[in-house]
Amino acid sequence: MDDEAAEIELLEQNLNKTRQISQRMTAILSSFDGRLVKLEKAILPLYASTQLLTRRAGNIDSVLGKIEEVASNRDGIATEEALILRGPQPGQLETYKEALERLNASIAFKSSEEDTSQAARIVETGATKVTQLYTKLVAEGSAGVPPGGPDFALTPFDVSLRIQLNPIVSFLRTLPLPATHPNHPAALAIQSTLRDAQRGYGEMRGSWSRKCLEPHAKRLLERSETVDGVLAGREVGAWVQNMLSVAEEEYSLLSDLAPISSSSLVATTFSSLITPLISLFKSTLSSLNTSIKRSLQRHTFLALSTYTSLSELETRWEDSMCRRAGRRENELKDALSSLRSVCLRSFPELIANIKAGAMGKGGELSTNVVDFVTSTVEFLERVPEVKAAVGSALLKLGDGNWKMGEGITVPKTARLGEGDEDLILENFIFDVVNTTITSLVTLSRSQRRPTFGSIFLLNNVSYLRTHLLTNGPDALLSSQGRELLNSNFRTAKAKYMDANLSPLLAALGEDKDKSKSSVKEKFTRFFDLLDELLERHAIAEVLPDESEGDERERVCQEVVPLVVSLFQGFVQKNPGKDFSRNPQKYIKLSGAEVEAKLKSIYS
Template identity: 65%
Template sequence: MDDETAEIELLEQNLNKTRQISQRMTSILSSFDTRLVKLEKSILPLYNSTQVLTRRANNVESALQKIDEIASYHEGVAAEEALILRGPQPNQLSAYTEVLERMNVSVAFNSTDSRDKARLVESGAKKLIQLYTKLVAEGSSGVPPGGAEFTSVPFPASLMATLQPLVTFLRTLPLPATHPSHPAASGIQSALKDAQKGYGDMRGAWVRKCLETFGKRVVDRAETIDGVAAGTEVGKWTENMLSVADEEYNLLLDLAPLTTPAAISTTYATLISPLTNLFTSTLGSLGSLIKRNLNKNTFLALSAYSSLTPLQPRWNDIMSRRADRRENELKEGLHSIRASCLRSFPEFLADIRLAGLGKGGEVGTGLADFTISTVQYLERIPAVQDAAASALLTLGDGNWKMGEGTQIGKTKAAEVDEQTVLQHFTHDVVSATVQSLLTLSRTNKRPAFGAIFLLNNVSYLRTQVLVRPRTDVPAILSRPSQELLNSNFRTAKAGYFDANFSPLLQTLVDEKDKGKSAVKEKFTRFFDLLDEVTERHAVARVLTDDPDGRATVADEAVKLVVPSLQRFIQRNLGKEFSKNPQKYIKMPPEEVEALIKGFYSGGSGGSAPTVPAPEKMTNTLLQQAGWGW
């Protein structure tokens, strides 16, 4: 118990001490709190004053920064405005477009000075558009290409390097369709439309200038070179025009600021207008040339028609569809040329028939002009076979025989194909030529010369188009045409022998009067006629352009005359019809053979000269010609 009491007393003592300490701590804290309250009351005014001063200092600093920013902004705007008003420089194009782009963004976000900036954007855009027009003008000027072969002039690569980034930026400018509320959109669109129209005008004038020289050359050469070659050149020139137009269309797609389909087609139509005008005038000049002398220029028309027809699909695409045009100048030109082609066929036949009337004066024994022209005509047709056959089919089978009772338009095109109608036409050409030759040979007052004329011409016609053709003429000649040529050649050769050598043979025919005087008269008559034949062949050459034919005729003439002469001499030498047979037998058969072969010797030349009257053929003339003995 004592121990517990002692512990309790100890605890009470400690508790008292703790209470005393707590009281002292409470007293100290109360005193400290009182002092803090006093301190707070003393510091609070100073704190409030310090806050005001700090806020004022911050406001002053912010104001100074804002003033600096405004001053700097106005300096930048002034510099940018000066840059825009000065216009783009070749080496500062990117800086210029960046300034415009920033201003355009400010306008788009409706900044306080957006209207002023919009005016600057419009002004800058127009200066860029002026630069665009200037560069296009530089690339569309200079000396056009010349020479015999066409060469295109591509847009300069150095200008393209500047134009391409410029066009890329122009395509980003605000337009009413994309920025309806932009103050400068309508003005910029108007300037771009003018620039794009100017592009079409400048490029169109330039490409016409490049093609015009070659078009004039085509027209000039058409009067001097072969018609087929001239027509081919017309097609080549037109093909070059289409290639140039195609290149210009692709260039337009690269360089057009306005890229809507309507804007592209409108600009392209403006661009190709000078080309279509040039094509129309060039083809018009060729058409006038053809119509002035259709017979001479028939193959120019056929060749041009053949060369231009395959280009129609390209023309439809490049010159009509892309430009959204209804006009088709090539189609109209082909109609005009085809009309000339259709006229040429009946007119050619009519000229052949007219030549057969012999109104050109006395006919010689050489080649007639219409024979040569017929051969040339037939030789050229294979080169324009498709065009000729198509035109003939359009004209109608047989409708070229105008004036011979043919009913125009009654033949159905489906009844024959192009190959057949072409063979029908060439048959009529051959037939008309042969008929005219027959008529002229019969109207000759000297049948022997008429026979030589007929043989020369029929042989020439047959050789050139059938035996040794220089082109594929036999392919356009039907079997009846070939048989017609062969048959008339045989007939002409028989007529030639009959007119020139039959009188000789008739003198050697035995008659009832077999007296010496009759034999003398026969020999005299034979050699007199032989002299006439010799004189005739001195000036009337036979088959001058056919050495093989001359050799064949020479052999046949010898076989016709010499054996009969030999037999007649053998029959009468034994009868001693004369004491001096050499007086009547002026030449032995061997010399007669040599003489006849001499008729067909010598170099080939042109047609024989016009035959003079027989009474003017003297021995002196024969000796001068090398035929005397």
């Protein structure tokens, strides 16, 4: 306990000493604070005087710096002007660009009005110099002789020129314009210079593009008069595809090389660029259309094939030649409309030409296949190649209107629309076939000798049937059309046999007169008619266009047994010794020889 009391007493003593020390420190600090207040009051007037002097010294230094800056700026403008007036030198475009940027900076920081005006004039001059270099390089890439040859090849912009142009275009796009630098005194003049350069770009590239495509347009028109119509129509489509490819390539190039890259001005420039192409397109299609109209039946498939080829390009044309150029006119639609009108005319004219084929004067007629039948077959055989165009045009013309209103009445419920192309095509082909057969029947009846008329009808109907059912567009014929061909072929064959064989068969027919003179007369009549038959068929061949001879063989198999069996039966009933001492005088040929003679007709 004593130790603890001693420790407590010692702690109290230390606490008292600490308290005394704290009191003395507080007294000292209070005295120091009072002295500081007195010092502040004493030096405050001196501080205020010093601050005023410092501000005045700063103003003097600023004035001196400005004077020095103006003097150096005048020397700098003179130096920049000399550099810029020389124009951008090879390999020094960056130096030229930096000089113009320094001048633009001096204008931005508002030097004197005189200096700003002078700097703006120099900046405008520099912009003009760079723009002239730009135009020069574009002109070099848009000149020369386009590649020749029958096949079109897209001519790319020269790569070396493109490399030179890229930094120039990048620099031109940084020049001050009213939209980006409304207060720059040269902005309006620079914008006008760049617009002129961009307009010139469009004109040069447009002229070059037309120059590349024009020789192929001329060749196209020349070939349209000599080559197959469907092929020529496809070549027209290929040429327009090439034109669209050129336009698309030029739009991409313009987007990269336009000095002013705003979408509205690019569209305006592109519209100017493609104007020569559109002019070439219109003149070429107009010439082609005139040629088609001049000889429509000859060029029907050229019109149909061209219409098909161009129809496939409608969307692409709208995108490339209208939307990108901000144009509402659509020359491809106009061309298609004109072509469709021509195509619509071709169908009634085909029917009219077939009818006109039956308007010939009566008299002797060749038994060969007539021109309007071969041309009709050629037309129908080629329809599948342009089926879409034919179906579309027929729908536009209207079901049955190709007959030019020949008393036809189409019920409202039967009117055809989109999706009925196959049906209206079947109807049209049926009417073509029916009109052709009607004209053939009319012509066959106009013959002075029915025997030749029957051969003419059989040959022509057979040609029509063979080519349309065997070699032609069988899939486009309706069941009614196929039956029309088959039934008329059967009818033609029956008429042929009736006109040519009935007299021969009738010569050996039964009658009441069984006298020897009657038998002699029958044999004489039979062989006279047989000679006439052979002579007739030597002049008028039956089914000459049956390349494989299948149908001709069937006719032979029908004719020969019928005649030979009747002849042999008559010979058996009338042996030679019964009606004549010299039967060889009347029975000139044996049954086998008659058979051989008849078979020779169809060999």
